[in-house]
Amino acid sequence: MDPQDIAQAAGVSPVELCVYSILSNNLDGIYQSINELRESQALLILRLRQVRDSLKGEQEFLNQGQNLKVECERLENLKTRVDALVKRCVTLLETCNNLT
Numbered sequence: 001m002d003p004q005d006i007a008q009a010a011g012v013s014p015v016e017l018c019v020y021s022i023l024s025n026n027l028d029g030i031y032q033s034i035n036e037l038r039e040s041q042a043l044l045i046l047r048l049r050q051v052r053d054s055l056k057g058e059q060e061f062l063n064q065g066q067n068l069k070v071e072c073e074r075l076e077n078l079k080t081r082v083d084a085l086v087k088r089c090v091t092l093l094e095t096c097n098n099l100t
Helices: 003-010 014-099
Strands: none
Touching: none
């Protein structure tokens, strides 16, 4: 069958068929590009989630470090108090030894 016969049978002019043919190729390309963009978007989302999870883990680690800093300060204060008590104990022992 001739394209003009097909066009007449379908009630479509040859110009419309040409326009449709040109546009359908462009539309196929656009559709393919959109699908590729969706795939890359999905990959980017996955990568962003991985980065976010990594940053969350690092933030938790840093928060633990800050908690350790507070505990280290507390431990240092306790050490100072123990040193003072040891000095007092030594002084008391010396005093007791001098009395006897």
